[in-house]
Amino acid sequence: MTPGARVQAAIEVLDRVLGSEASAERELLAWARGSRFAGSKDRAAVRDHVFDALRRLRSSAWVAGQGDVAPEAMAAPGVMAGLLAGRGLDPATLFTGEGYAPEPITLPKVAEPPRAVALDVPDWLLPRFSASLGDRTEAVLDAMRDRAPINLRVNLARADRYVVQAALAEAGVTAEEIPDFPTALRVAGAPRGLSRLAVFEDGICELQDAGAQGLVDRLPLLPGERVLDLCAGGGGKTLAMAGRGAGPLFVHDAAPERMRDLPVRAERAGVVVTPVEDPEAEAPFDGVVVDVPCSGSGSWRRTPEAKWRLTPERLSELIATQDAILARAARLVCPGGWIGYMTCSVLDEENGDLVEAACAAIGGLAVETTWSTAPDKGTDGFYLSVLRRG
The missing domain is CATH 3.40.50.150 (Vaccinia Virus protein VP39)
Structure with missing residues (x-):
């Protein structure tokens, strides 16, 4: 798939997520099953586009001139173009209308977004976050706009962290200890096929956030x-x-x-x-x-x-x-x-x-x-x- 075709596929998945109660994971799985031509890198790219757009939905929609539109009524092409623009990319390089790329789109000039829009949170929730988090509110909400790291939990009944780190290293995966979390490892990057490694199949470690x-x-x-x-x-x-x-x-x-x-x-x-x-x-x-x-x-x-x-x-x-x-x-x-x-x-x-x-x-x-x-x-x-x- 070309980069433009990946964006178009992500737009179609995003449109279905916004217009229903289905999870993003479910819609991505349905798309992948119906798109046998898509390779693993294509599927990963489409997934990243969809999830990044959902994490930054309001701010991306604002850039596209949809600042007052409810999520279920947002136009997915505009959201995706706004997301790309927010990353400092020119949507015109991908929204070409050529091949399987999305049709060209022109983004309007917009004012600075309100605080809730910039932090990608519903208006009604921002005061509740502020009451709960105080001066950490913006830092927490801003962190929620980014991808979560991959954390592993080591099964101490089977091994210690050093054994798991060594086994992962042999498979080309780098994992570091997380201070204050004695069973946790943080994986560098986003390697594919983690769950198929022997340390997973043998019950030595599992995916689990360090906070959990x-x-x-x-x-x-x-x-x-x-x-x-x-x-x-x-x-x-x-x-x-x-x-x-x-x-x-x-x-x-x-x-x-x-x-x-x-x-x-x-x-x-x-x-x-x-x-x-x-x-x-x-x-x-x-x-x-x-x-x-x-x-x-x-x-x-x-x-x-x-x-x-x-x-x-x-x-x-x-x-x-x-x-x-x-x-x-x-x-x-x-x-x-x-x-x-x-x-x-x-x-x-x-x-x-x-x-x-x-x-x-x-x-x-x-x-x-x-x-x-x-x-x-x-x-x-x-x-x-x-x-x-x-």
Whole structure:
């Protein structure tokens, strides 16, 4: 594919993402399946164009004269041209109308964008970010406009970081340790085929953001304690706990299909986890981990379309769900036991504010420790509160 054809393909995918509730990953997969002529470099380039446009959607649309247009009504060619112009490129070199390239487009002269547009965030969310992040607001939002790094989690039950670094180096992949994250490695660049390397297939390491690993690092895990991962999902944090020798470990999710790959991943990692349909029947537990459904605002670099689909009403629904899950966890943990409340959000109303209100409402819970990180620190955004039941 020519560079212009790649841009045109990205425009078509972006148009479908903006006009539906489908994820960017799903639409890119559908495009790739229907475009057998596209090689791996073509697919990577199209993917980068689409995700970069979604991360910088408002600022790119502003350059194209679509500053007041809702995301679902934006014209994808203009957004893509605005993205290229924002990178300092001349869209005319790619929007030629020749071959499979997009038709020529003329960008208007525009004024400086408002703050929310420049930071690529919905107007209604900017005050909430400011209330939560203070003078770090611009740094965090600006970091969300860029691509996330590739982080690995080393399975300490199988190897240490030095072994994994050496194995990766043999495959031509450079990975560096990340200070303050003892199981994490950061991969240089964006090498292809990582998951097909032996260290992945043998369960020695997995893809996982360093911030997510930091959550597990700070849980008061003790060997022999019964720990329930109440919102296990794909099981990334469950496996991280198992790699630290925690357990026995039990897993549950309100949507069990999310855990469908967990047994295979656990076997590959050489650990044992036990699914439970009815956690109340197995209670009490020494520890309960609740990685609650949330806005995902800390991980919008990876799922940028979610930033434009969140509404105040949806955020309120999520907060109510978080509150109910935390109350359930309090009923499942034994006296003297702990709860690890986690989100991948940087908003106080899903984090510290919610925990404070829950402690006041439930009674018998006390905050033992809190920790958070955000994209301006090089990780995704996460929050942890460890609560102790009296």
